[in-house]
Amino acid sequence: MSVTAAKGFSAAGVAAGLKSPDAQGNAPRDVALVLNHGPDKHAAAVFTTNRVAAAPVLWSQQAIADGRADAVVLNSGGANACTGPQGFADTHQSAEVVAAKLQAAGADISAGDVLVCSTGLIGVRLDMPALLEGISAAVAQLEPAEAAGARAAQAIMTTDSVMKVSTATGAEFTIGGMAKGAGMLAPGMATMLSVVTTDAVIAAPDLDAALREAVRLSFNRADSDGCMSTNDTVIAMASGAHPRADPSGVDLAEFQAALNQVCQDLATQLIADAEGAHHEIAISTINAATEEQAETAGRSVARSNLFKTAIFGQDPNWGRILSAVGTTDVDFDPSTIDVSVNGVWICRAGGIGEDRELVDLRGRHVKVVIDLKAGAAEATILTNDLTHDYVHENSAYSS
Helix, strand or coil: CHHHCCCCEEEEEECCCCCCCCCCCCCCCCEEEEEECCCCCEEEEEECCCCCCCHHHHHHHHHHHHCECCEEEEECCECCCCCHHHHHHHHHHHHHHHHHHHHHCCCCCCHHHEEEEEECCCCCCCCHHHHHHHHHHHHHCCECCHHHHHHHHHHCCCCCCCCEEEEEEECCEEEEEEEECCCCCCCCCCCCEEEEEECCCCCHHHHHHHHHHHHHHCHHHECCCCCCCCCCEEEEEECCCCCCCCCCCCCHHHHHHHHHHHHHHHHHHHHHCCCCCCCEEEEEEEEECCHHHHHHHHHHHHCCHHHHHHHHCCCCCHHHHHHHHCCCCCCCCCCCCEEEECCEEEEECCEECCCHHHCCCCCCEEEEEEECCCCCEEEEEEEECCCHHHHHHHHHCCC
8 A cells, every 4th residue: 555554644746848748648646745644753774875966855954953854755757866056945945845734734844844856867957847846736635545555656657657655554553655667776775766654653753763674674685786876765664653652662672674675565566676687686694794794795696797697598697796795805715615596506615506597587576695614694686687678777767
């Protein structure tokens, strides 16, 4: 049910004309709105670490500083990045119009409590008349229904082929989330937007800590092509509206586990829909000295074009895996490292292992395990292969 799964939220997704018509001549949805009806208006967010941050990121970083957000407006069809002071003014105007329209509908909201997200082409001004009309339409169409959550998830898609949604429940809460992204996936976090809602009773600082941990284990371990976007944003909002919610607060451990589940599910869906991918690859580094080192080793393989093209060609070339790990400063002995691909340990003790012909790479899912034999820590990085389709899509699409 996406962002309307939790109590206390309504959503909308409308077509404003920001995106070009589809092959059938239909105008796709391109403006989404999510409103928190409360009683709580607690929120947290994690943003791109790209120094070239888009105007909506700069606005939302300021707006979320007090741990409150009443609404999020999102648009596809334009990133509003690298657009200068006018781009920031456009973001500010978007928040002002959202607040004004919601006030007219009876909501007690200010522009400073409206977060803004944009995705699409960098370096182009948004069509503000179209966007503002879309905002008006979205306010008029706000609903708590499941279909409204789906429409919002569809409205944030760009090169995505499918919408990405996920839910999880606990004893005293529900969590629902949506995300978009199909390329430029790399920490932090991806060319992605994500909104997660919950009806848990949870203080803003606790929500912030939980979101950062969930992002660390999920979106920040989705690494499609090593390219970092200017607009990455993950937002969590808590309404406290669950009918069985304990006024004293949610069980934080249970909530963390459920939030991790939703974010990991969304991150997996992003990789599954990565532009042109034929294989979804999970690279698990085990027995590392630290979790950070396990992540570093796995990411070095995920960013190796030689490895990624080998998987596309259904070639279990374990030498490319070892050479990628060898470029890092993680602790391991080259004479003891083991590597398996889809359950076949084709590298043993840094040399020839089982027959590589036993590895079956015809399926979509690939599991790589790298055993560093240097400790007890582990981490998994999600990536995909590098295909002709990826090259075509990213050479034919301005991004």
